[in-house]
Amino acid sequence: MKSYALYRLPRSAQAVRIECGDKPRVLRSITEADAAEGYLIAPFLTDADTPIVLLTPDTVSTIPVPSSLPATDILPLPHPPSDLSRTAREAYAKEFHQAHALLSTDACRKIVLARTEAVPLPSTVDDYTYLFIYACQLYPQCFVALFSTPQTGTWLTATPETLLEADGGRWRTMALAGTMGQGGNGPATPPTWNAKNKLEQALVTEFIRTELADITPALGIGTPHTRYIGSIAHLQTDISFSRDRHTGIGTLLQRLHPTPAVSGLPRRAACEAIARIESVPRRYYAGYSGPLHLQGDTRLFVTLRCMELFPGKAILHAGGGLLAESTEVDEWAETCRKLEAVRAILAAPYPPKLTD
Numbered sequence: 001m002k003s004y005a006l007y008r009l010p011r012s013a014q015a016v017r018i019e020c021g022d023k024p025r026v027l028r029s030i031t032e033a034d035a036a037e038g039y040l041i042a043p044f045l046t047d048a049d050t051p052i053v054l055l056t057p058d059t060v061s062t063i064p065v066p067s068s069l070p071a072t073d074i075l076p077l078p079h080p081p082s083d084l085s086r087t088a089r090e091a092y093a094k095e096f097h098q099a100h101a102l103l104s105t106d107a108c109r110k111i112v113l114a115r116t117e118a119v120p121l122p123s124t125v126d127d128y129t130y131l132f133i134y135a136c137q138l139y140p141q142c143f144v145a146l147f148s149t150p151q152t153g154t155w156l157t158a159t160p161e162t163l164l165e166a167d168g169g170r171w172r173t174m175a176l177a178g179t180m181g182q183g184g185n186g187p188a189t190p191p192t193w194n195a196k197n198k199l200e201q202a203l204v205t206e207f208i209r210t211e212l213a214d215i216t217p218a219l220g221i222g223t224p225h226t227r228y229i230g231s232i233a234h235l236q237t238d239i240s241f242s243r244d245r246h247t248g249i250g251t252l253l254q255r256l257h258p259t260p261a262v263s264g265l266p267r268r269a270a271c272e273a274i275a276r277i278e279s280v281p282r283r284y285y286a287g288y289s290g291p292l293h294l295q296g297d298t299r300l301f302v303t304l305r306c307m308e309l310f311p312g313k314a315i316l317h318a319g320g321g322l323l324a325e326s327t328e329v330d331e332w333a334e335t336c337r338k339l340e341a342v343r344a345i346l347a348a349p350y351p352p353k354l355t356d
Contacts, residue, residue, distance in 0.1 A: 005039040005055050006129070007145040007290065008065055008136045009299060015063045015136070016291070020055040024149050027052040031250035033292060040292040040300065041152055044258060044282040045271060053151050060295070065136045088117065089332065091279060096328045098277045103324045110203055111264040111273050113331065114319030116280045117339050119346060121314055128309055131156055134348030141229060143301040145289055155284055157306035158345065160229045161261070163288045164252055165299045170240050171252070175204040176227075177261045177321060178235030179334050190226055191233050198224075200321045201235045204260045207267075208239055211255040216241040230341050249298065253288075261321070262286040262302060283308070285317035305342050316342045 003020040018039050027033065029052075033040060036054050043050035092115050099111045132146040135158040143162075148154035161176045178197035193201075201224055212219055222238040243252070263286075264270025274282075285308075290300040307314040318338035320331050 001148070001150045003055055003149040005041075005145060005147040005289075006132055007039070007143065007147075008132075010141050010143055013065060013067070015065050015132075017059075017061045017063055018055050018057040018294075019059045020149075021058055022150065024151070025054040025056055026151060027054055029250070030253050031248065033250045033253065034248035037293040038291075039147065039289065039294065041147055041149070041284065041287070041289045042253075042257070043152075043284050043287040044262070045275075050281075050283050050287075051151055053149050054292070055147070055149065057294070065133060067137075088115065091115075092332055092335070093328055095277050095279065096322070096331060099273060099322050100324075100326065100328075102273055103322060103326075108270050108273060109265040109323070110200065110260055111270050111277075111322045112260075112262050112286075112319050113274075113322050114278060114282060114285065114317060115335055117316045117318075117343075119314050119316060119343065121309070121312055121346070126311070128154065128156060130348050131309075131345055135345045138344060139230060139305075142305070143290065143299070145301075147289060152284055154309040155303065155306055156309060156345070157289070157301075157303045158342075159301050159304040159306070160227065160234065161302040161304055163256060163259075163290075163300045163302050164249070165290075166297070167240070169242065171243050172238065172240045173208060173256060174239060175201060175208055175237040175259070175261065176234055177201045177204040179320065179337070180233045181231060181337055193226075193235055196323055196325050197235055200323060201237065203265055205237045205239070207260050207265065208256065212239075212241055212252075215244055215247045215251065215255070217244060218242045230344070232337055232341060249292070253300075257288060258286060259302075262304075262319070264321070282317070286319065305338065307342055307345075314346065318342065 001022055003024045005018045008015040039055040041053045099113050102108045135144045139158040142158045142160050144158045146156045162174050165172050177200045180191045220240045224235050224237045227234045227236045284303055287303045288300050291297050307316045316339050318335045320334040
């Protein structure tokens with residue numbers, strides 16, 4: 001199996017293609033990232049089945065992403081059968097109540113509960129480039145990546161969340177927590193954030209501040225603001241800092257990942273709860289990927305709004321943060337909005353190609 005990564009940075013008109021052969025490097029620890037260069041792929045939690053993988057490029061090429069697609073066949077937008085939707089809802093309700101019981105006893109302050117949805121793809125489709133192109137056009141503000149290795153399988157993500165990126169002499173991350181539907185008026189009518197969303201945002205921001213405070217000489221925390229991605233609004237706080245020269249990138253990643261935006265608080269207890277409660281392993285959902293020291297650039301993004309691709313089907317992933325005041329109805333609706341944003345990519349015209 002040939003390993004590759006194809007990615008488009010937010011608001012860029014260019015995509016980067018990395019080809020690596022059939023044996024990408026497996027990192028024993030994220031601390032090895034300090035001296036590594038390539039396209040980095042990390043899971044939600046690292047184990048023997050989901051290792052950290054580095055695509056050390058044999059070739060790197062830059063390709064323009066078309067601003068519009070040619071008129072071709074339109075794939076039907078897939079939805080699960082109604083009986084499967086009922087089964088999924090019942091399974092989610094069961095897992096929600098298990099997680100909420102922990103929140104009610106103060107074992108955790110927050111747990112991020114995720115679920116999956118399987119949708120069919122035409123069995124003749126063996127090139128997912130058309131999905132990548134369409135995702136770039138649907139979500140120009142997002143980091144879009146398509147990567148495939150023997151260790152990870154094949155994944156497509158169109159994520160709004162930066163985990164860690166270099167910006168000159170500064171580094172940046174963000175707290176992206178809090179989700180609402182835009183409604184019919186979109187950005188023209190900014191959402192009114194309720195106490196639950198504000199608290200969720202504050203918990204993530206405080207976690208990042210605490211984790212970085214003792215290893216960075218200057219930490220800048222912005223004001224929470226609303227960010228719009230498609231039909232979904234998020235609450236975001238931008239965080240920048242100077243990296244102490246003795247602190248490696250691997251150490252920063254250990255401190256930041258997984259943030260409470262994808263796991264919960266306390267982090268260890270929340271991750272243990274997720275492993276017990278969620279019926280489908282996350283694998284590379286809620287992990288991160290991106291260029292690492294590649295041509296002098298480091299831009300790592302959380303793997304959200306994503307799907308794992310298989311012959312004839314795609315497994316979509318989405319989750320939401322649960323607090324003690326969360327309700328099953330609201331949290332289910334949030335996962336539906338996020339899955340709809342991922343499912344929209346599967347309506348891509350087929351089969352456009354990238355050209356060098």
